[in-house]
Amino acid sequence: MVELHDKEFAKTDCLKCANCCKTTAPWLTDHDVARIAKHLKLKEQKFIEEYLEVGEDNEFSFKLVPCVFLMPDNECGIYNVRPKACREYPHTNRRKFQQIETITIENTAICPATYNIMEALKANLPIQYSEKGGKPREKFRRGGG
Ligand code: SF4
């Protein structure tokens, strides 16, 4: 999965897309809040009131979508201090990728790179289905026998 991620992002120009920043609001950790507030020279409480909303589980996310820090050229206005969730999106290089399968499938509707990675993953699956709808057949033998 990490190889598929690296291969896809080697040819993906996120500055021509920014769909994640335009359509979704990242969660912010307490560290994110402290770091970004400091960068903006705001008291944390002021930053929270101006920019964030608090979810049911007391989690922070940006109030507005598209993100207020997204610049007209698709650069991130707070790139060096951006939230961890932004740095890690779309999470397709996670070691324990199977823990976030559902969110990754949802992300295929937002992120073209995630869509391509999932298509490449499907193409690499060991089981292929016959075009005529017959029984699945094994493309590769499993095990060492
Ligand atoms: S903080 Fe930056 S990377 Fe994160 S959503 Fe906003 S513009 Fe995008």
Ligand code: SF4
């Ligand atoms: S949606 Fe995916 S491809 Fe587009 S900018 Fe975000 S991470 Fe990059």
